[in-house]
Amino acid sequence: MSQIALKGVTKSFGGVSVIHGVDLDIETGELVVFVGPSGCGKSTLLRLISGLDQPSAGAIEIDGRDVTRVSAADRGLAMVFQSYALYPHMTVRQNLSFGLENTRMAKAEVTGRVAEAARMLNIEPLLDRRPTQLSGGQRQRVAIGRAIVRNPTAFLLDEPLSNLDAELRVSMRAELAALHARLGTTMIYVTHDQIEAMTLASRIVVLRAGRVEQVARPLDLFNRPANLFVAGFIGAPSMNLFPTRAEGGTAALPGGRRVPMAGVPEGSEVTIGLRPQHLRLAQGNEPGFDLRIALIEALGTETVVHGELAGTSGDTPRRVFAILPGQPGVALGDILRLGFDEAYLHRFGPDGQRLVGPGRP
Numbered sequence: 001m002s003q004i005a006l007k008g009v010t011k012s013f014g015g016v017s018v019i020h021g022v023d024l025d026i027e028t029g030e031l032v033v034f035v036g037p038s039g040c041g042k043s044t045l046l047r048l049i050s051g052l053d054q055p056s057a058g059a060i061e062i063d064g065r066d067v068t069r070v071s072a073a074d075r076g077l078a079m080v081f082q083s084y085a086l087y088p089h090m091t092v093r094q095n096l097s098f099g100l101e102n103t104r105m106a107k108a109e110v111t112g113r114v115a116e117a118a119r120m121l122n123i124e125p126l127l128d129r130r131p132t133q134l135s136g137g138q139r140q141r142v143a144i145g146r147a148i149v150r151n152p153t154a155f156l157l158d159e160p161l162s163n164l165d166a167e168l169r170v171s172m173r174a175e176l177a178a179l180h181a182r183l184g185t186t187m188i189y190v191t192h193d194q195i196e197a198m199t200l201a202s203r204i205v206v207l208r209a210g211r212v213e214q215v216a217r218p219l220d221l222f223n224r225p226a227n228l229f230v231a232g233f234i235g236a237p238s239m240n241l242f243p244t245r246a247e248g249g250t251a252a253l254p255g256g257r258r259v260p261m262a263g264v265p266e267g268s269e270v271t272i273g274l275r276p277q278h279l280r281l282a283q284g285n286e287p288g289f290d291l292r293i294a295l296i297e298a299l300g301t302e303t304v305v306h307g308e309l310a311g312t313s314g315d316t317p318r319r320v321f322a323i324l325p326g327q328p329g330v331a332l333g334d335i336l337r338l339g340f341d342e343a344y345l346h347r348f349g350p351d352g353q354r355l356v357g358p359g360r361p
């Protein structure tokens with residue numbers, strides 16, 4: 001039995017439908033991350049699970065109990081927001097204990113839980129300060145501490161790190177991963193940050209316009225995107241997608257190289273995907289396609305090349321990204337011939353869904 005289950009959950013605001021029949025099962029102890037473009041419904045879905053909003057149709061179950069009409073306070077979940085939402089007039093200690101005192105918990109129990117959370121989050125020296133006397137990272141720790149002391153069934157985190165600077169995000173990300181491993185409590189986490197999603201998640205839920213596009217473990221999502229949307233959304237820079245046509249069991253890529261494309265009707269419009277990191281400088285006479293370099297991002301460990309397909313006709317030349325290892329010594333305007341291994345090809349059918357079959361992952 002899943003711990004948190006969404007069954008046909010739908011949400012409309014003033015007649016406008018924003019969540020369209022979402023089904024989702026989350027197991028105990030998972031860290032599930034919601035990702036998707038701005039406005040796709042990540043926060044709305046989290047608020048529906050938390051009980052801050054009510055679904056228009058469908059049901060939400062926690063530990064087998066239908067909680068669809070149960071108030072947020074009685075669902076046993078704890079929410080952590082991007083904005084921290086700390087009480088400014090209270091000390092850190094009071095911020096941590098306030099919610100528990102309201103439940104009439106015994107004082108000794110409250111003190112014990114606050115001390116344990118403060119120790120876990122390394123905020124013991126800050127207990128007598130007010131939020132204005134804390135850095136952003138410290139405030140976020142307090143917000144997480146306030147969730148921990150409640151000993152919730154699950155944590156719901158809405159972009160908890162997005163107000164922090166880049167360096168702090170990285171360290172807080174590691175702390176959150178360690179915290180999750182230590183507590184073993186289910187977490188549902190909304191983020192815009194793909195690195196956060198890839199590194200933290202047990203499974204990622206990719207949403208688009210209020211619908212689930214794919215639910216999978218991070219590397220499965222990267223290696224086997226279910227459709228063109230997920231292929232283009234996961235991975236930065238994005239997967240290169242080449243629309244083409246199936247002819248005689250093969251399909252042509254720019255530059256003329258033909259690759260196997262069995263199992264689709266002759267003449268179908270298909271798409272071939274190649275990740276930037278799977279393109280490499282062609283060896284000898286190896287067939288490939290020619291890219292004119294339009295931009296170079298030299299990162300030291302790797303070089304991201306933005307190229308235009310040489311010989312592309314029409315007004316907008318096709319952009320192709322390649323990630324080359326190290327510092328290959330390329331210059332703007334150079335023409336590179338890029339090759340690839342067929343094992344790395346992604347194939348999508350006329351409906352945009354991944355083509356799977358013998359010999360294809």
Ligand SMILES: Nc1ncnc2c1ncn2[C@@H]1O[C@H](COP(=O)(O)OP(=O)(O)OP(=O)(O)O)[C@@H](O)[C@H]1O
Pocket residue numbers: 013018036037038039040041042043044045192
């Ligand atoms: N209270 C509301 N009233 C009306 N429309 C709303 C309300 N809350 C959200 N929406 C709409 O629902 C859609 C989903 O919003 P939501 O905030 O869940 O998206 P999101 O994926 O979290 O976006 P972002 O990544 O930008 O935070 C949007 O079109 C938004 O405008």
